[in-house]
Structure formats: structure tokens, C-alpha cells
Amino acid sequence: MKKIGIIYGSSTGNTAGVAEAIAEQLSDYEVSTVEVSEADADAFTSQDVLVIGSSTWGMGDLQDDWEDFLPELEDVDLEGKTVALFGLGDSDSYPDTFCDAMGTLYDFFEGKGCKMLGRVDTEGYTFDDSTAVRDNQFVGLAINEDGESDLTDERVSNWVEALKTEF
Numbered sequence: 373m374k375k376i377g378i379i380y381g382s383s384t385g386n387t388a389g390v391a392e393a394i395a396e397q398l399s400d401y402e403v404s405t406v407e408v409s410e411a412d413a414d415a416f417t418s419q420d421v422l423v424i425g426s427s428t429w430g431m432g433d434l435q436d437d438w439e440d441f442l443p444e445l446e447d448v449d450l451e452g453k454t455v456a457l458f459g460l461g462d463s464d465s466y467p468d469t470f471c472d473a474m475g476t477l478y479d480f481f482e483g484k485g486c487k488m489l490g491r492v493d494t495e496g497y498t499f500d501d502s503t504a505v506r507d508n509q510f511v512g513l514a515i516n517e518d519g520e521s522d523l524t525d526e527r528v529s530n531w532v533e534a535l536k537t538e539f
């Protein structure tokens with residue numbers, strides 16, 4: 373059975389909540405959920421699949437714990453590892469940097485040779501700009517708990533179901 377590690381950074385609990393919802397829907401697999409502030413390199417290398425989440429802070433910045441942790445992965449071999457991303461943001465208040473942290477994480481893990489899964493159509497989202505969009509798709513699951521929390525369950529559920537077919 374595939375080992376899946378959900379690793380997330382969350383400042384006010386929103387990303388933590390989405391990480392839990394994703395874990396529940398992946399309960400057929402061997403899933404561990406770890407906050408990145410508690411993680412070490414082994415949390416990444418020991419898993420078959422990584423589901424990685426961050427909210428966006430400042431003006432398009434990574435969540436603080438990711439900002440602190442990411443340099444620790446700089447010299448860690450993650451070549452070929454399967455990675456899916458999810459990101460929390462607020463497209464009403466930050467329409468020009470919506471879920472940018474997911475774009476930063478994409479560049480990092482893609483640059484390390486990971487196999488990136490879980491793209492999502494931008495249709496149904498309202499925002500002006502995002503570094504998390506490549507070729508007209510989000511590089512992972514974008515969630516707006518501030519303004520569109522009523523859509524979260526459905527977005528998570530659709531995404532996880534699609535992901536399962538890609539593992």
C-alpha cells in the first residue's frame with residue numbers, strides 16, 4: 373500500500389483543516405499528517421507520495437513555517453518523488469497574489485525532479501493573478517476559506533478523487 377505524507381504549514385488553522393479533510397478522504401491508504409514546523413527531511417524521503425500544503429501570507433509569500441523549513445530540503449534527494457500541492461488563499465483581499473505560495477512550492481519541488489500531480493482548472497475561481505497558475509491551470513488545489521468556504525468540501529473531494537486515479 374502506498375505511503376502518503378500530508379505535510380502542511382498553517383498560521384491560523386485553515387490549511388490544517390483542509391489537510392485533515394484530505395487525510396480523511398485518503399483513509400484507504402497509509403496516511404500520516406505532519407505540520408511542517410514538526411517535520412524533518414525523513415518526513416519527505418520516507419513517503420511514496422507527498423501531499424503538500426501552504427497558505428499564502430504577506431504579498432504572495434510562503435507561510436512562515438515553510439519559509440523557515442524549505443532551506444533544510446535544499447540538499448535532500450527527492451528525485452522522482454510524487455508530489456501534489458494544495459494552497460490556501462483569499463482571492464477577494466489578495467486578487468493579484470492568490471495562492472502564490474503554491475507557485476513557490478511548485479517551483480521548488482519541480483526543480484528537485486519531483487513528479488507533480490493534481491492540477492486544477494481555474495474555471496470557477498475569481499482572481500486577477502497567481503504564480504500558482506501555469507498553462508491556464510492551478511498547479512494544485514486552490515482553496516479560499518475566507519470567501520468561498522462553502523465550496524471547500526466539494527473542491528477537496530473532487531481533487532482527491534482525481535488524484536487517486538493519478539497515483
Ligand SMILES: Cc1cc2nc3c(=O)[nH]c(=O)nc-3n(C[C@H](O)[C@H](O)[C@H](O)COP(=O)(O)O)c2cc1C
Pocket residue numbers: 381382383384385386387388427428429430431432433435460461462463466469470471472517518
Ligand atoms: C496579512 C495577510 C496576508 C495575506 N496574504 C495573502 C496573499 O498574498 N495571497 C493570498 O491568496 N492570500 C493571502 N492571505 C490569506 C490567507 O492565505 C488565508 O487567510 C488562509 O486561509 C490562511 O490559512 P492558514 O490559517 O492555514 O495560514 C493573507 C492573509 C493575511 C491575514
